[in-house]
Amino acid sequence: MHNLLILKFFPFIAIAIAIELTFLFWKHKLNRYYSWKESLASFGVFVGYVASGIFSKTLLVGLSLWLWEHRLLTVPLDTWWGILLLFLAIEFFYYWQHRASHRIRWIWASHAVHHSVNRLNLSAAYRLGWTGWLSGNFLFFLPPVWLGFHPIAVGVGLSLNLFYQFWIHSELIPKLGGLEWILNTPSHHRVHHASNRAYIDRNYGGVLIIFDRLFGTFTEENLSNPPVYGLTKPVRSHNPIAIALHEWARMLRDMQMTRSWRDCLAIALGSPSGDGWAKAFRTKLRELN
Numbered sequence: 001m002h003n004l005l006i007l008k009f010f011p012f013i014a015i016a017i018a019i020e021l022t023f024l025f026w027k028h029k030l031n032r033y034y035s036w037k038e039s040l041a042s043f044g045v046f047v048g049y050v051a052s053g054i055f056s057k058t059l060l061v062g063l064s065l066w067l068w069e070h071r072l073l074t075v076p077l078d079t080w081w082g083i084l085l086l087f088l089a090i091e092f093f094y095y096w097q098h099r100a101s102h103r104i105r106w107i108w109a110s111h112a113v114h115h116s117v118n119r120l121n122l123s124a125a126y127r128l129g130w131t132g133w134l135s136g137n138f139l140f141f142l143p144p145v146w147l148g149f150h151p152i153a154v155g156v157g158l159s160l161n162l163f164y165q166f167w168i169h170s171e172l173i174p175k176l177g178g179l180e181w182i183l184n185t186p187s188h189h190r191v192h193h194a195s196n197r198a199y200i201d202r203n204y205g206g207v208l209i210i211f212d213r214l215f216g217t218f219t220e221e222n223l224s225n226p227p228v229y230g231l232t233k234p235v236r237s238h239n240p241i242a243i244a245l246h247e248w249a250r251m252l253r254d255m256q257m258t259r260s261w262r263d264c265l266a267i268a269l270g271s272p273s274g275d276g277w278a279k280a281f282r283t284k285l286r287e288l289n
């Protein structure tokens with residue numbers, strides 16, 4: 001459902017991209033903001049994302065229907081407050097899913113695909129990973145079902161959350177005044193896609209930016225520090241399969257260089273940069289050994 005809904009939005013997405021391209025062409029900025037090879041590769045990655053959705057969908061639908069049978073409560077979705085709670089719940093769990101995607105390498109292996117674009121434009125929005133089912137991203141959306149939100153409502157809400165994020169992949173939209181306080185905006189998402197030291201691993205929100213403000217991961221775009229897009233170790237390939245699997249390959253290579261399964265586990269569960277708790281976790285495992 002998640003993926004099929006995206007296909008319904010496709011005409012709108014194509015028109016918006018055409019407007020962005022026309023505007024950039026008119027302003028003689030097309031080459032600065034677009035790379036045809038990169039955008040075409042993103043489209044190839046998107047096709048693979050839709051196809052691989054069958055795995056995530058089967059897992060999410062199967063598990064959530066089972067959980068729904070064992071739910072704690074039932075939130076009535078024919079009330080305004082029920083819809084508001086659903087929206088906030090999806091935003092909350094999306095935030096933690098996205099934060100985990102950046103801080104746990106096993107999940108980053110799927111999410112790095114989205115961050116592999118070296119130029120930010122609307123065509124980058126749907127460069128999405130193929131292996132979320134393997135990384136376990138869907139697990140983050142089971143708690144709202146268990147708490148009492150119907151699985152279909154959670155699925156539709158997630159699709160809308162993803163669709164909202166389409167327009168924030170633009171360099172052309174400036175800061176938006178008061179909206180910047182509440183919403184995730186193009187400015188906030190430029191920071192999220194940047195690999196500058198000051199910007200890395202910030203602004204995880206979906207529609208809202210308030211959870212970043214609450215949990216200390218918010219950073220404002222500083223106009224004197226323009227974002228540099230892409231990964232700290234950039235991906236140069238334009239082959240969709242190589243793009244979709246590059247971080248798994250890098251992770252496996254790192255694992256091959258370790259001495260024990262404990263080190264492998266520390267790599268998989270540690271942060272992608274190998275700093276902070278990945279290091280601490282590895283030390284702890286050695287102590288236990």
Ligand SMILES: [Zn+2]
Pocket residue numbers: 098102111114115192
């Ligand atoms: Zn991200």
Ligand SMILES: [Zn+2]
Pocket residue numbers: 114125169189193
């Ligand atoms: Zn993005």
